[in-house]
Each structure stands twice: as structure tokens, then as C-alpha cells.
Amino acid sequence: MDILLFVIPEDSAMTVRLEHLLAIDWPIIQAPMAGVSTPALAAAVSNAGALGSLGLGASSPGKAFEMIQATRLLTARPFNANFFCHARPAHDDAVAQHFIEAMRPAFARFDAEPPEVLREIYTGFNDDPELLEVVLETRPAVASFHFGVPSPGAVTAMKARGIMLAGCATTVQEARQIEAAGLDMVVVQGLEAGGHRGNFDATSDAGSGVRELLRHVLAVTDLPVVAAGGLMTGQDIRAMQEEGAAGAQLGTAFAACPESAASDAYRAALASKAAYHTGITRGISGRPARGIINQAHGELVGPEVTLPDYPLTYDLNKALNAAAARYGNTDYAAHWAGEGAPLSRAMQAATLVDALVREAGFL
Numbered sequence: 001m002d003i004l005l006f007v008i009p010e011d012s013a014m015t016v017r018l019e020h021l022l023a024i025d026w027p028i029i030q031a032p033m034a035g036v037s038t039p040a041l042a043a044a045v046s047n048a049g050a051l052g053s054l055g056l057g058a059s060s061p062g063k064a065f066e067m068i069q070a071t072r073l074l075t076a077r078p079f080n081a082n083f084f085c086h087a088r089p090a091h092d093d094a095v096a097q098h099f100i101e102a103m104r105p106a107f108a109r110f111d112a113e114p115p116e117v118l119r120e121i122y123t124g125f126n127d128d129p130e131l132l133e134v135v136l137e138t139r140p141a142v143a144s145f146h147f148g149v150p151s152p153g154a155v156t157a158m159k160a161r162g163i164m165l166a167g168c169a170t171t172v173q174e175a176r177q178i179e180a181a182g183l184d185m186v187v188v189q190g191l192e193a194g195g196h197r198g199n200f201d202a203t204s205d206a207g208s209g210v211r212e213l214l215r216h217v218l219a220v221t222d223l224p225v226v227a228a229g230g231l232m233t234g235q236d237i238r239a240m241q242e243e244g245a246a247g248a249q250l251g252t253a254f255a256a257c258p259e260s261a262a263s264d265a266y267r268a269a270l271a272s273k274a275a276y277h278t279g280i281t282r283g284i285s286g287r288p289a290r291g292i293i294n295q296a297h298g299e300l301v302g303p304e305v306t307l308p309d310y311p312l313t314y315d316l317n318k319a320l321n322a323a324a325a326r327y328g329n330t331d332y333a334a335h336w337a338g339e340g341a342p343l344s345r346a347m348q349a350a351t352l353v354d355a356l357v358r359e360a361g362f363l
């Protein structure tokens with residue numbers, strides 16, 4: 001009797017190709033960036049053969065629906081819709097009032113008053129069933145999640161519609177939780193990354209760089225792993241692939257594209273020497289996030305002041321930024337950017353994808 005031998009390569013989990021999984025041409029994801037990514041950006045990236053993303057974490061269900069439909073009108077290719085799974089904030093009036101009073105002098109510089117109460121400006125995906133309805137109805141090819149994972153019922157419902165699901169991990173433990181929740185891919189976010197850290201628990205941060213985290217997560221999961229954090233060039237993407245990543249997710253690189261919603265001041269900061277100085281602060285939103293250092297990163301309140309939970313702190317700082325902006329001062333804006341910010345290139349998204357592909361040697 002003939003015996004057939006099937007040899008399964010030992011590194012089969014590591015060689016999953018993002019292109020095959022997502023039906024795209026290149027293993028590159030334009031990161032979702034709430035407030036910065038746009039339908040035009042996501043569609044341009046997807047039309048260029050990578051995966052464009054919409055950052056819908058700060059959007060109402062109606063707005064999220066609109067953005068997905070607007071993207072669909074601009075591309076027939078797969079794209080990703082991203083949501084936040086943060087826990088609801090504790091509404092502690094004493095903490096809020098202490099913080100508001102501590103911030104009053106900063107508002108006074110711009111002849112403004114701080115808000116009397118802090119609002120929960122973003123509702124998490126797990127706390128608003130309408131957001132799930134939007135995903136089920138619009139069926140983006142991919143849905144991704146930051147700050148946690150969707151509920152088991154939501155995962156089952158989205159998977160039943162054929163939607164690929166991705167979760168962001170900043171630790172091995174979070175990667176395990178993403179796998180246990182039944183998601184299809186892990187995006188590992190290194191400390192170099194721009195924007196909010198994806199920590200499930202906003203008060204603890206292992207602080208691993210992307211290479212270290214990628215290696216550790218690959219060792220414990222069979223899921224495809226996408227690397228994110230400080231990746232700006234095709235050479236960076238190639239290096240991550242050589243370490244076993246299924247692909248790379250780039251945010252800051254795409255923030256400078258003309259199709260993004262970045263403000264002029266943000267673009268100017270990305271293009272200036274200020275881009276060499278990024279830092280992580282909880283002071284802007286109540287969660288750790290990396291951006292180009294400006295007044296918003298400064299010590300506006302002392303360590304004796306407890307920051308209200310995310311996104312309550314963000315509500316107040318957005319009001320402060322608006323007050324400063326009325327005086328033409330953009331120093332209180334959140335200019336989220338990763339450590340690779342000085343390498344950002346202000347080119348059309350399709351041209352950037354093309355440059356990344358060539359630098360990576362994919363063509």
C-alpha cells in the first residue's frame with residue numbers, strides 16, 4: 001500500500017500572507033486614524049492594492065454608516081472599519097471637578113471658561129448595539145478593534161457575515177485574549193506607534209517595542225500577526241515580514257497624505273524638526289497616546305490631580321484646543337504621530353503605496 005506523506009512546514013502559521021487572507025495585492029494596511037483617516041484616503045489606499053482603513057471609534061452610528069458608504073462609492077476593493085472597545089469611564093464628580101478647576105487657568109489664557117461637566121464623547125463598540133448593526137448592514141471586508149475585543153455575540157454575528165476581524169495587542173496577554181475571542185488577526189502595536197496605545201487596561205503598559213512584541217506574540221499564537229509602530233518605509237515593512245509578520249500597518253506615514261483630514265498645523269509639525277520629538281502622554285485624553293510634543297503634552301496639571309477616565313479628559317482638552325484655536329494657537333491640538341514621524345512623506349496615498357511596494361522589493 002502506498003503511503004502519502006503530507007509535510008506541513010513548521011512555520012506555517014508565520015507564513016500566512018495577508019494578501020491572500022484579505023484579497024489585496026500588498027501586505028500593507030493604512031492604519032485607522034479617528035479624525036485623520038477619511039473615505040478618500042482609505043479608498044485611495046485600497047485602490048492602490050493595499051488595505052485602506054476608516055477610524056470610526058469617534059463616530060456616531062449614523063456617521064460611521066455614512067463614512068463606510070462614502071468609501072464604498074470610491075472603491076470596490078476591500079477596506080477596514082475600525083472601532084473602539086474601551087470600558088465605560090467611571091463618572092466621579094469629585095475627580096471631574098478637581099480636574100476642571102485645575103485646568104481653569106489654562107482656559108483663562110484664552111479668555112475662556114472650562115466646561116462645567118465632562119461628557120462621554122465616544123461610546124464604545126460594546127456599549128452601542130447600533131454600531132454593531134452598522135457593521136452587519138454595511139459588511140466591510142475587515143473590521144478592527146482598539147482597546148479591547150468585541151463581545152462574543154458580536155464576534156459570532158460579524159463572522160457569520162464573512163467579515164474578517166482584527167484586534168490590536170500591546171502585550172502577549174492581549175494577543176491571547178484576541179485569539180480566545182475568535183478574531184482572525186492580531187495587530188501588534190509597538191511603543192513606537194503614533195496615536196493611542198491599544199492597551200486593554202489604560203493604567204498598565206508593558207511598553208514593548210514592535211520587534212520584541214512581534215517575536216513574543218508569534219511564539220504564542222497561530223493567528224496571522226501584523227506589525228505596527230514606527231514603520232515608515234518599504235524596507236521597514238520587509239524587515240517585519242522577515243521577522244514573521246504577515247504584513248505591516250502604518251499610520252503616521254499616511255497621515256501626511258493630502259487625502260487625510262490632518263490640519264495644516266499638524267502637517268506643518270510632521271514636516272518640521274518638531275517631528276523628531278514625540279512622546280506618550282495620558283494628559284490629553286486620559287489614555288496613553290503618542291504625539292508630537294507641544295503644549296498639550298506639557299504639565300497642565302500637577303501629579304496631585306487625578307485625570308478623569310478616557311474619554312472624559314479628552315472632552316475638556318478638546319474644548320481647550322478649540323479655545324486656543326480661536327486665538328490662532330494650535331499648540332494644544334493632539335498631533336498624534338509615531339517615532340518615525342520625521343520620515344513622513346506628503347505624497348498622494350497611491351504614490352506612497354507604490355513607493356512602499358518598490359522599497360519593499362515586492363515588485
Ligand SMILES: Cc1cc2nc3c(=O)[nH]c(=O)nc-3n(C[C@H](O)[C@H](O)[C@H](O)COP(=O)(O)O)c2cc1C
Binds near residue numbers: 056145146251255
Ligand atoms: C493620527 C493617528 C490616529 C490613530 N487613530 C487610531 C484609531 O482610531 N484606531 C486605531 O485602532 N488605531 C489608531 N491609531 C494607531 C494606529 O492603528 C497604529 O497603531 C499606529 O499608527 C502605528 O504606528 P505609526 O503611526 O508609527 O505607523 C492612530 C494613529 C495615528 C498616528
